[in-house]
Every structure is written in structure tokens, then in C-alpha cells.
Amino acid sequence: MATKSEICEPGTENSMVKTLEWTDEGVRFIDQRKLPTEETYVTCTTYEEVADAIRTMVVRGAPAIGVAAAMGIALGARNADAGHVSELRRAFDQICEAMGETRPTAVNLFWAIRRMQQKFEACSELPVDQIRQALITEAQRMYVEDIAANEAMGRHGATLMPASGGVLTHCNAGALATCGYGTALGVIRAAVEAGKKIQVYADETRPFLQGSRLTAWELMKDGIPTTVISDNMAGAMMKQGKIGAVVVGADRIAANGDVANKIGTYTVAVLAKEHGIPFYVAAPFSTVDLETPDGSKIPIEQRSTREVTHIAGKAIAPEGVKVENPAFDVTPAKYVGAIITERGVARAPYEQSLRRLAETVAAAD
Amino acid sequence: MATKSEICEPGTENSMVKTLEWTDEGVRFIDQRKLPTEETYVTCTTYEEVADAIRTMVVRGAPAIGVAAAMGIALGARNADAGHVSELRRAFDQICEAMGETRPTAVNLFWAIRRMQQKFEACSELPVDQIRQALITEAQRMYVEDIAANEAMGRHGATLMPASGGVLTHCNAGALATCGYGTALGVIRAAVEAGKKIQVYADETRPFLQGSRLTAWELMKDGIPTTVISDNMAGAMMKQGKIGAVVVGADRIAANGDVANKIGTYTVAVLAKEHGIPFYVAAPFSTVDLETPDGSKIPIEQRSTREVTHIAGKAIAPEGVKVENPAFDVTPAKYVGAIITERGVARAPYEQSLRRLAETVAAAD
Numbered sequence: 001m002a003t004k005s006e007i008c009e010p011g012t013e014n015s016m017v018k019t020l021e022w023t024d025e026g027v028r029f030i031d032q033r034k035l036p037t038e039e040t041y042v043t044c045t046t047y048e049e050v051a052d053a054i055r056t057m058v059v060r061g062a063p064a065i066g067v068a069a070a071m072g073i074a075l076g077a078r079n080a081d082a083g084h085v086s087e088l089r090r091a092f093d094q095i096c097e098a099m100g101e102t103r104p105t106a107v108n109l110f111w112a113i114r115r116m117q118q119k120f121e122a123c124s125e126l127p128v129d130q131i132r133q134a135l136i137t138e139a140q141r142m143y144v145e146d147i148a149a150n151e152a153m154g155r156h157g158a159t160l161m162p163a164s165g166g167v168l169t170h171c172n173a174g175a176l177a178t179c180g181y182g183t184a185l186g187v188i189r190a191a192v193e194a195g196k197k198i199q200v201y202a203d204e205t206r207p208f209l210q211g212s213r214l215t216a217w218e219l220m221k222d223g224i225p226t227t228v229i230s231d232n233m234a235g236a237m238m239k240q241g242k243i244g245a246v247v248v249g250a251d252r253i254a255a256n257g258d259v260a261n262k263i264g265t266y267t268v269a270v271l272a273k274e275h276g277i278p279f280y281v282a283a284p285f286s287t288v289d290l291e292t293p294d295g296s297k298i299p300i301e302q303r304s305t306r307e308v309t310h311i312a313g314k315a316i317a318p319e320g321v322k323v324e325n326p327a328f329d330v331t332p333a334k335y336v337g338a339i340i341t342e343r344g345v346a347r348a349p350y351e352q353s354l355r356r357l358a359e360t361v362a363a364a365d
Numbered sequence: 366m367a368t369k370s371e372i373c374e375p376g377t378e379n380s381m382v383k384t385l386e387w388t389d390e391g392v393r394f395i396d397q398r399k400l401p402t403e404e405t406y407v408t409c410t411t412y413e414e415v416a417d418a419i420r421t422m423v424v425r426g427a428p429a430i431g432v433a434a435a436m437g438i439a440l441g442a443r444n445a446d447a448g449h450v451s452e453l454r455r456a457f458d459q460i461c462e463a464m465g466e467t468r469p470t471a472v473n474l475f476w477a478i479r480r481m482q483q484k485f486e487a488c489s490e491l492p493v494d495q496i497r498q499a500l501i502t503e504a505q506r507m508y509v510e511d512i513a514a515n516e517a518m519g520r521h522g523a524t525l526m527p528a529s530g531g532v533l534t535h536c537n538a539g540a541l542a543t544c545g546y547g548t549a550l551g552v553i554r555a556a557v558e559a560g561k562k563i564q565v566y567a568d569e570t571r572p573f574l575q576g577s578r579l580t581a582w583e584l585m586k587d588g589i590p591t592t593v594i595s596d597n598m599a600g601a602m603m604k605q606g607k608i609g610a611v612v613v614g615a616d617r618i619a620a621n622g623d624v625a626n627k628i629g630t631y632t633v634a635v636l637a638k639e640h641g642i643p644f645y646v647a648a649p650f651s652t653v654d655l656e657t658p659d660g661s662k663i664p665i666e667q668r669s670t671r672e673v674t675h676i677a678g679k680a681i682a683p684e685g686v687k688v689e690n691p692a693f694d695v696t697p698a699k700y701v702g703a704i705i706t707e708r709g710v711a712r713a714p715y716e717q718s719l720r721r722l723a724e725t726v727a728a729a730d
Contacts, residue, residue: 037680204571206569207595212686216683220683227686227688228687230572230673230690231597232632233632234632235631235635236695239631263598264598266600267632270636271632274638308577308593308595312677314676316578317578321581321585321593322592322593323594324592324593324602326601
């Protein structure tokens, strides 16, 4: 990526992580591939660089991907060589298409693209420069709304957390997966702020290690007690009575409540059911895809086998071995105790409760 | 370790892996920490070196640990400066004690030590040099018996495997965990030899990666189709109908059929139950510990946090983060469809079936 990058001193006090940010130069990201050992920031100055940052997981997490795409579109429109609206529209359509091809599962990406398209349509009568500015403003508004949604999710979800004890989370659904505060980790943060004595168990989350690299890193910055475990230890921890609740994020929630989320989420949900532990999903309402009837219709991204066969550039499997690497799995609604959104908490039957929330004006709005 | 080491050319054709071997110089091991990228052999010339090799997982797998300990004891007795039986006994007791302190969970270790102690007692009237020789012969006999037991397990277990399709295994219970052929992988090998069309799914098995590093390596040498998955993918693979059976090894089986095995085994067992997939355990009868009434009494080794926080020397978690690293977990008997031993197949209720097998003369003897 032809990006400007800066390295911060590790250990710098900065409890508010800036996952992504609109700047005059372009879109600035913390490079999540390098955490926790390096706190590096990259600034993407073209929309192609933003698309690359999404594809290569410089930025990841469904809500963050959505806002990153919106900012990438605004950036592309700002940079486009267009004197007339028709020229800008041609460039804009191409930018939106490129952005839509980065990652297939997180529906927030498509939601963000659609919202930018609606904004374009709404102001297509204005002069070109005002359209460009309106798109930038819209992306910035989505950024602010995302944080507000997470805080609202926190308020709704905190009451579901146990007063004390272990809460398991998988992958990273934190500040680093959003514009700030986090979805699942936002619920945990809000519970801690409300005085609950929570000890987080963070699944390391192979193959990309978002749990050990990202969740542990951001929770430690906040002083929330965190224990990293290998994914395969979750069952043993539950059996030992160390886990009182599970809370995870989501990449897409179907109309019936089936939840696509990071690979391994389904395994955790089955374990939670077996141990009678409540399993919660926290996600902004933009993650709910009412046009997808159930989980079987959610496209699941397959990523490079190298993520499984190599760690830190070193081979950990024999050369040429066959590998599966689905980035996500689908947890059927029957395992989901509640879906926590900024509009309120949905419970089964989700077909009804999600539609009801769809008609609600968000409490956070 | 002050050991002689040899590096074999990678890719050398050698389908029979020599996990461990008695040689005139000492006990020779393939260094399992370096697989699959380096095929290195080390020869331990003192019992302390053998104890170290067990502790540091140069050699691992309950049956292999047992025979390694027996060979280490024979080596120590051979090297001991003892002119009289009383002197040899003093040295011998010290060697057995050191060997017993290497790893706490695999009961085969204690079984092997006890068997060497019984051999010592049985020939304690003989001259010192004949005792030394008898101990060497006993360790070598245990080596041969282990392979025969695995082959018998294979015959008993092959019939339980599906005629075709996916079989999931966790960790490495193969040739590398034994003196050859393997327990769980012995069952798979025997099924393949009987013409079954099996595709193995190998959980990578964090944190030590025995599945991706060892199981995949030895099965590929044998030309058995193998797919490596991250541990957290097991649920998704089962849900997709890719897994017809699970077979794993064991480090200790309590009298009631509770099974201690590599961390993550319990998670796999719960998933198998949820999907109606049979879950089998294959282990030599020396793994059955009738003196331990149930799994709650099995000591579980906690290993270094660094195994979880670092891979290939690189940090994958923030410095100072809390970590759990139990090396094993306990799968309650209710999840276990059958325990395959060289003496036959035990089914629930295990309290009775295991005791019955204890009274049986092994079919393989």
C-alpha cells in the first residue's frame, strides 16, 4: 500500500483507540495486522488504498468495515476528476463497485455503500463540490453514529451481564472493530462502568488471532481484567464454572436471527448451550439483513490457506497440506439468547422481534 | 540438551516414522518440536536427558512417554556406577523418581515406571549386570508390545469407522505419540487398509499445534488425505456434514470412563454429541487407570503461558496478559461412544466394561 505510516511509541497512554479517522490527507487506520507488538498508523490517500486496507485486514470488524468503506467512497469522490455531476456519478459508481468487492460477509459494508448512494441521489441536484462535501459529511456522520450506537448497545446489554465473574468473548468486537467503544466489548465496558466485576476470557481466535492480539490489547488499555485462552479451551473453562455469559459481535444477522460471525462462534454457542450459559450477540442494527431470510443464504468468505499454515512467516503445517479457512460460520438462532442492538434487545422469535426493531426509531438517534 | 543431533534431508522417503528407539549410545528421538519443517533426531545419553526430552516435549503422546521413560530408566541403570545390587537399587529409585516428575497427567508414565520397578524386583537376586540387561530388555519389550497393541486397536476400531467420509481427530495420537502406527491414527490407518475411503480432518490443536505439525505430517507420509483446520472450525465442519466420526487418543482414562486428553478434546466431544456424531477414544490398556475413580481426580498439567502468547518466538498477545494453559481437559464418560483398546472395545457403562477388560488377557499378547 502506498500509504504514509507512523509508528507510535508502544505503551503510549491513549485509552481511546482511533481505529479509523477521516483526515484532510485521507483515511487513517491503526494497522491491526501489526498489533499488539507495533502500534502503527497508515493513511490511505486513495479509495483503492482504502479497499486494499479492508481486503488485507488493516481494518476489520463489520461496523468498522462499513464506515471505512463510506470514508473510502467519500475520499474517492473527493479525488475524482469530475467537472459535472454525470462525471462524478460515473466515478462514484465505479468506486462503490470496487468497495463492494472487498469482503463478502459483513453486510455493514453493503449497508454503508447503499447509504452513500442514497446521499448521492439526495443531493445530485447540487453543484459537484457540494456533493463531494455532502459525501464526506455523511461518512463522518456514520462514524459518530457508530460510536453512539455502541454506547446505546452498552446501556441495553450491560443489564444482561452477570454482576461478577467470567464473560467469554470470541474474536474482537471491540473499539478496534468499530469506530470506538465496541459492540460486544461495548456491552462489557458498560457493565464494568456500571460497577460489575467482570473478568473477560478472550478466545485467541485462530487463524487471525483477533482475540489475543486485539481484544486483550484494547481491554488491557482499559484496565479490564482479561485472560487469553486458546479457542479449544472454551469448553474446559465453561465446565469449570468460570464463564457466566458469552457475548460476541456479528457480521450479518439474517431475518430469522441466524448469526454469521467469526469462525468458531458456532462452536462457542454449542458449548454455551451445553453448559446452560447465555449466549448474546451485540451488533448495530445495520448488521441485521432482513433481506436474507436465514443463515444458509449468507455468503461465507474463504480466506487464504496461508493464514492457517503459517504464523509470523513460519510454516506450522507440512507443505502442500489441504486446509479449510472459512472466515465465518453461522450460529442458528436457537442458540442465541438475545441480540443486543442500539434500538433495544431482541429475543426469540427473532423473525418478529427484529422486524419490530426495524420499525423502531433508534433510541440513540 | 547435551545430545547428539542429526538432521535428515526433508522429503526423504521413510514412511515408518521412528518416534523413539533404543540404541547402543542411548535413546534416540525424532525431535517433535521441530516438525514438520525439520526432521531432526536427538540421542539422549543420560536418563536426565531423557527426562528433559519428555518435559520439553521432544517426545510426547502418552504411550510414547511411557516407553521413553522405561528406556530412560534402563539407560540410567546401565550408566549407574554400582557394584552391588543395593547401590544399583539406590540409583534406580532416584532415576524412577526423576522420571515420575516429568509430566503429571499421562498415566502411562507411571505405569511404565511401575513395570520397570516390578522387573527390578523380579530379578533383584541376579548379578548387577544381568539386572541392567533385564531392564534394557524389558524396555525394548514394551516398545514392541506398544506397536502390537496399536495394531490390535486398529483391528478392533476399524469396524467403527465410516465406510467413507470425514473423520475428525484432535492433537496427535499417531505413530509420533506411540512407538509406531498410533492409537487414534492406528484406527484410521487400519480402516484405510481395510479399504475405507477416509478423509481425515486434523484440528491444528493449539497451543502446541500437534495436529497441524505432527498429525498432518505423518498422515501425508502415508498418503492418507488430510485437511488441517483451526480448532474453532470443528463445529462448522460438523454442521456442514463433513464429519462422520471422531477418534482421539487419551492420556488417562478413569475407572468410570472419563477421559483426560489434550486440551480441546472436551470441546470436540460436546460438538460431536450436538451433531449426533460418534466420539471414540483409542488407547492402550495401560492408559486405563482403575485406581482413579473419575476424571475429577486426574491431575491436569498447567504449562508455560508462553506456549499461548508466542508462536515461533513472536509475541501474539500483549505483554503481561493473563493466560490459561491447561495441557489437558477431561471428557466425561457420557460423551464417549466407545473406548478402543488392544483388548477389545469397551462401551458404557464403563465402570463394568473396563473392569472386564482388565481381567482379559490382551488379544494381542
